[in-house]
Amino acid sequence: xxxxxxxxxxxxxxxxxxxxxxxxxxxxxxxxxxxxxxxxxxxxxxxxxxxxxxxxxxxxxxxxxxxxxxxxxxxxxxxxxxxxxxxxxxxxxxxxxxxxxxxxxxxxxxxxxxxxxxxxxxxxxxxxxxxxxxxxxxxxxxxxxxxxxxxxxxxxxxxxxxxxxxxxxxxxxxxxxxxxxxxxxxxxxxxxxxxxxxxxxxxxxxxxxxxxxxxxxxxxxxxxxxxxxxxxxxxxxxxxxxxxxxxxxxxxxxxxxxxxxxxxxxxxxxxxxxxxxxxxxxxxxxxxxxxxxxxxxxxxxxxxxxxxxxxxxxxxxxxxxxxxxxxxxxxxxxxxxxxxxxxxxxxxxxxxxxxxxxxxxxxxxxxxxxxxxxxxxxxxxxxxxxxxxxxxxxxxxxxxxxxxxxxxxxxxxxxxxxxxxxxxxxxxxxxxxxxxxxxxxxxxxxxxxxxxxxxxxxxxxxxxxxxxxxxxxxxxxxxxxxxxxxxxxxxxxxxxxxxxxxxxxxxxxxxxxxxxxxxxxxxxxxxxxxxxxxxxxxxxxxxxxxxxxxxxxxxxxxxxxxxxxxxx
Amino acid sequence: xxxxxxxxxxxxxxxxxxxxxxxxxxxxxxxxxxxxxxxxxxxxxxxxxxxxxxxxxxxxxxxxxxxxxxxxxxxxxxxxxxxxxxxxxxxxxxxxxxxxxxxxxxxxxxxxxxxxxxxxxxxxxxxxxxxxxxxxxxxxxxxxxxxxxxxxxxxxxxxxxxxxxxxxxxxxxxxxxxxxxxxxxxxxxxxxxxxxxxxxxxxxxxxxxxxxxxxxxxxxxxxxxxxxxxxxxxxxxxxxxxxxxxxxxxxxxxxxxxxxxxxxxxxxxxxxxxxxxxxxxxxxxxxxxxxxxxxxxxxxxxxxxxxxxxxxxxxxxxxxxxxxxxxxxxxxxxxxxxxxxxxxxxxxxxxxxxxxxxxxxxxxxxxxxxxxxxxxxxxxxxxxxxxxxxxxxxxxxxxxxxxxxxxxxxxxxxx
Numbered sequence: 001x002x003x004x005x006x007x008x009x010x011x012x013x014x015x016x017x018x019x020x021x022x023x024x025x026x027x028x029x030x031x032x033x034x035x036x037x038x039x040x041x042x043x044x045x046x047x048x049x050x051x052x053x054x055x056x057x058x059x060x061x062x063x064x065x066x067x068x069x070x071x072x073x074x075x076x077x078x079x080x081x082x083x084x085x086x087x088x089x090x091x092x093x094x095x096x097x098x099x100x101x102x103x104x105x106x107x108x109x110x111x112x113x114x115x116x117x118x119x120x121x122x123x124x125x126x127x128x129x130x131x132x133x134x135x136x137x138x139x140x141x142x143x144x145x146x147x148x149x150x151x152x153x154x155x156x157x158x159x160x161x162x163x164x165x166x167x168x169x170x171x172x173x174x175x176x177x178x179x180x181x182x183x184x185x186x187x188x189x190x191x192x193x194x195x196x197x198x199x200x201x202x203x204x205x206x207x208x209x210x211x212x213x214x215x216x217x218x219x220x221x222x223x224x225x226x227x228x229x230x231x232x233x234x235x236x237x238x239x240x241x242x243x244x245x246x247x248x249x250x251x252x253x254x255x256x257x258x259x260x261x262x263x264x265x266x267x268x269x270x271x272x273x274x275x276x277x278x279x280x281x282x283x284x285x286x287x288x289x290x291x292x293x294x295x296x297x298x299x300x301x302x303x304x305x306x307x308x309x310x311x312x313x314x315x316x317x318x319x320x321x322x323x324x325x326x327x328x329x330x331x332x333x334x335x336x337x338x339x340x341x342x343x344x345x346x347x348x349x350x351x352x353x354x355x356x357x358x359x360x361x362x363x364x365x366x367x368x369x370x371x372x373x374x375x376x377x378x379x380x381x382x383x384x385x386x387x388x389x390x391x392x393x394x395x396x397x398x399x400x401x402x403x404x405x406x407x408x409x410x411x412x413x414x415x416x417x418x419x420x421x422x423x424x425x426x427x428x429x430x431x432x433x434x435x436x437x438x439x440x441x442x443x444x445x446x447x448x449x450x451x452x453x454x455x456x457x458x459x460x461x462x463x464x465x466x467x468x469x470x471x472x473x474x475x476x477x478x479x480x481x482x483x484x485x486x487x488x489x490x491x492x493x494x495x496x497x498x499x500x501x502x503x504x505x506x507x508x509x510x511x512x513x514x515x516x517x518x519x520x521x522x523x524x525x526x527x528x529x530x531x532x533x534x535x536x537x538x539x540x541x542x543x544x545x546x547x548x549x550x551x552x553x554x555x556x557x558x559x560x561x562x563x564x565x566x567x568x
Numbered sequence: 569x570x571x572x573x574x575x576x577x578x579x580x581x582x583x584x585x586x587x588x589x590x591x592x593x594x595x596x597x598x599x600x601x602x603x604x605x606x607x608x609x610x611x612x613x614x615x616x617x618x619x620x621x622x623x624x625x626x627x628x629x630x631x632x633x634x635x636x637x638x639x640x641x642x643x644x645x646x647x648x649x650x651x652x653x654x655x656x657x658x659x660x661x662x663x664x665x666x667x668x669x670x671x672x673x674x675x676x677x678x679x680x681x682x683x684x685x686x687x688x689x690x691x692x693x694x695x696x697x698x699x700x701x702x703x704x705x706x707x708x709x710x711x712x713x714x715x716x717x718x719x720x721x722x723x724x725x726x727x728x729x730x731x732x733x734x735x736x737x738x739x740x741x742x743x744x745x746x747x748x749x750x751x752x753x754x755x756x757x758x759x760x761x762x763x764x765x766x767x768x769x770x771x772x773x774x775x776x777x778x779x780x781x782x783x784x785x786x787x788x789x790x791x792x793x794x795x796x797x798x799x800x801x802x803x804x805x806x807x808x809x810x811x812x813x814x815x816x817x818x819x820x821x822x823x824x825x826x827x828x829x830x831x832x833x834x835x836x837x838x839x840x841x842x843x844x845x846x847x848x849x850x851x852x853x854x855x856x857x858x859x860x861x862x863x864x865x866x867x868x869x870x871x872x873x874x875x876x877x878x879x880x881x882x883x884x885x886x887x888x889x890x891x892x893x894x895x896x897x898x899x900x901x902x903x904x905x906x907x908x909x910x911x912x913x914x915x916x917x918x919x920x921x922x923x924x925x926x927x928x929x930x931x932x933x934x935x936x937x938x939x940x941x942x943x944x945x946x947x948x949x950x951x952x953x954x955x956x957x958x959x960x961x962x963x964x965x966x967x968x969x970x971x972x973x974x975x976x977x978x979x980x981x982x983x
Contacts, residue, residue, distance in 0.1 A: 061812070128817070540838070
């Protein structure tokens with residue numbers, strides 16, 4: 001489905017800032033989001049998102065808010081909110097969460113980001129959104145039920161008030177970010193490397209950040225408060241700020257932290273690792289913003305505050321392109337921060353070989369924070385440009401057989417790093433068309449569309465499993481390669497693999513996996529089969545799966561342990 | 569030569585233990601004192617045969633021989649540990665008070681069984697634990713409503729777990745135990761000085777668990793959307809709320825979501841069960857060079873807490889926790905702290921009622937099925953002389969006699 005097929009349009013309100021729980025003096029804020037889709041129905045329901053508002057007490061499905069088609073001669077439909085200004089009505093909640101989810105999806109689909117429609121990791125068209133899933137201080141994405149579930153809880157400040165996580169834009173964007181990333185890199189759902197799990201969390205946080213920056217209301221409010229800077233704790237850098245305040249704490253995480261580095265004590269802790277990654281990237285954004293402000297000041301002669309809004313919009317768009325587009329280039333399997341760094345650098349390097357400034361900032365942050373062993377860990381050798389010379393590239397795109405046959409051949413295995421004799425899988429190829437911005441000699445921007453084909457192959461690698469008795473002595477992990485080529489020229493643009501790590505990096509990651517799995521076992525969410533069956537004979541819902549064949553185990557569904565509550 | 573005797577009864581799936589200890593009277597003359605730990609068995613399964621209680625209690629009375637029961641210990645509030653006395657009083661004694669018959673001098677109950685433990689504005693109140701208890705009770709109410717509305721969904725195991733963890737079902741049993749020694753009932757936890765809270769002069773007790781704040785024993789727990797509505801009247805049968813996919817939503821995905829939202833109840837039942845098990849009083853009894861450990865049904869979280877506090881040390885006798893389940897077993901690395909593999913002769917007793925037919929077929933459908941677990945028994949057998957109550961008839965016992973001041977122990981069984 002291309003964007004051209006999305007003929008229906010609606011404008012729906014979205015809660016940007018919940019005044020009831022905001023610090024004194026901060027007003028309530030909503031914004032209107034325009035959504036284009038194939039169709040809209042009561043709910044709201046669209047082709048890709050459906051809000052299902054179950055009554056938390058009885059389980060009955062509440063009537064969804066009605067969709068009103070556009071009047072004749074008009075193209076814009078709307079949802080019929082009985083009390084448009086009552087932002088705490090169930091109807092507003094249904095519409096607001098729908099708007100936030102759709103806005104987040106749209107952000108990923110922009111021509112200069114993924115340049116394609118997002119797809120889900122599950123085999124169904126719709127992401128189901130449950131705005132009142134039950135009472136708990138939590139929200140999560142669950143692949144198995146194709147859903148985002150948002151819970152609610154009594155306010156710590158006033159127990160009569162209820163905090164709905166579905167009304168918190170950053171939480172909704174964060175969870176939608178998980179769902180989108182799961183569709184882009186489904187192997188991360190099964191990943192057992194702490195840095196892979198941290199990446200899932202980090203993308204959630206960064207999605208929330210970018211949705212916040214995308215709000216002109218918030219952008220204005222924050223820059224006014226900080227006199228044009230994003231260096232301190234603000235709506236942008238504070239993740240789940242209201243949620244944290246309502247629990248009697250501060251924000252769950254603060255993205256801005258110049259001192260956070262990856263130390264041995266946090267190697268196995270995905271939430272701490274996530275903070276390191278997001279802090280590194282946020283610092284890059286700060287530099288991009290400062291740099292852009294300088295350019296704007298030089299160009300316009302205005303002061304720092306006056307140019308800060310425009311500079312932030314431009315810097316954030318560039319930042320978004322870099323960090324989100326990279327997700328498509330992640331090689332399948334267990335991902336390290338270095339892999340993600342390379343996935344940011346590789347397409348950027350292909351598009352802007354002579355403009356290294358942002359890449360250098362990124363490398364600097366990754367090295368300074370000890371996220372990579374050395375700067376060379378982020379070096380991306382350009383792939384052999386003629387790597388696909390003489391290969392039936394159209395066949396590679398169109399035919400599973402041709403794609404597999406190529407990967408199985410001598411050159412294919414060599415190019416993709418698939419060891420001899422190892423069985424592998426080839427994913428359906430992905431065709432994208434992305435916009436790249438360039439600057440002409442006179443400084444004027446120009447854009448260029450690049451059509452790419454993404455080719456991903458993956459296979460299993462076996463390694464020692466040192467997590468204690470009761471568990472098999474070996475485990476399988478997924479590794480793989482992503483290859484991208486220019487569909488017009490046939491030139492290879494990106495070639496990244498998790499299958500050819502150097503020994504030191506491999507040993508370090510294996511150790512990290514041991515640490516994390518041992519911790520999960522210690523917490524009781526990873527148990528040797530068949531302990532993990534419930535009294536109804538079905539697998540326990542909130543635990544990771546282990547499939548064991550002899551002395552080799554394969555862990556899956558680890559991602560679910562990230563979000564589920566640890567205690568009653 | 570005096571011997572301390574531990575009598576472990578076969579009550580099928582549950583615990584009942586009598587300890588007879590040569591001790592001294594206040595005047596210093598020899599006296600035989602008795603401790604009873606728990607009487608109960610599981611509900612609704614073959615392991616829950618009630619007639620064993622009469623056999624066990626008659627034997628206990630015979631052993632007391634007209635003397636008082638010096639100390640009664642209720643390890644935790646699970647039916648397979650508490651229901652025996654109430655049954656005996658109601659069905660056998662025809663409501664004649666069992667406390668009069670046993671003449672209990674002191675009673676120890678787990679700290680969270682204190683009547684004020686969940687009562688705000690009292691000294692014993694624990695807010696965090698109360699919050700968790702409320703969550704659990706809400707869940708159990710909703711689960712009960714759902715299973716009444718959809719009886720086909722309930723298995724024997726679910727029924728058993730629901731029953732064993734039903735606070736309303738245990739309330740009467742625990743009330744009776746609270747009243748056994750009205751002036752000398754103590755709610756015990758690690759850190760409580762028990763000196764003066766028992767009549768023993770020579771014997772000493774170390775309380776290893778539970779912690780006073782039991783909230784730490786609760787594991788992962790999630791709200792579950794059962795989707796059942798109460799009936800129109802309090803007596804009316806609840807109903808499963810009918811739901812249909814709205815227009816434009818795929819029916820398969822919709823019903824999958826409804827099912828998944830309900831699915832986590834198995835996780836929750838196990839979490840609740842573990843939390844209560846972990847409130848078990850775990851005590852080590854020291855007598856004339858012997859060290860005996862009675863951990864109730866303590867599970868992994870409690871063992872780890874005890875280890876964190878440096879309490880674990882080698883013992884000569886170990887009542888196997890939680891009927892030989894893998895979750896009740898000492899976690900890896902801690903086994904050697906309690907059952908040290910150093911050549912010392914050690915003893916272990918298991919009270920369980922395995923479904924032997926399933927064992928033979930090698931089937932296991934879920935976590936607690938096939939308890940005791942064979943790998944647990946194998947590990948224990950490698951470290952201790954292991955005896956199981958199923959080796960003796962219903963209501964029978966295994967007797968361990970530990971000679972004071974020696975390393976001699978003998979084991980006998982009832983016929």
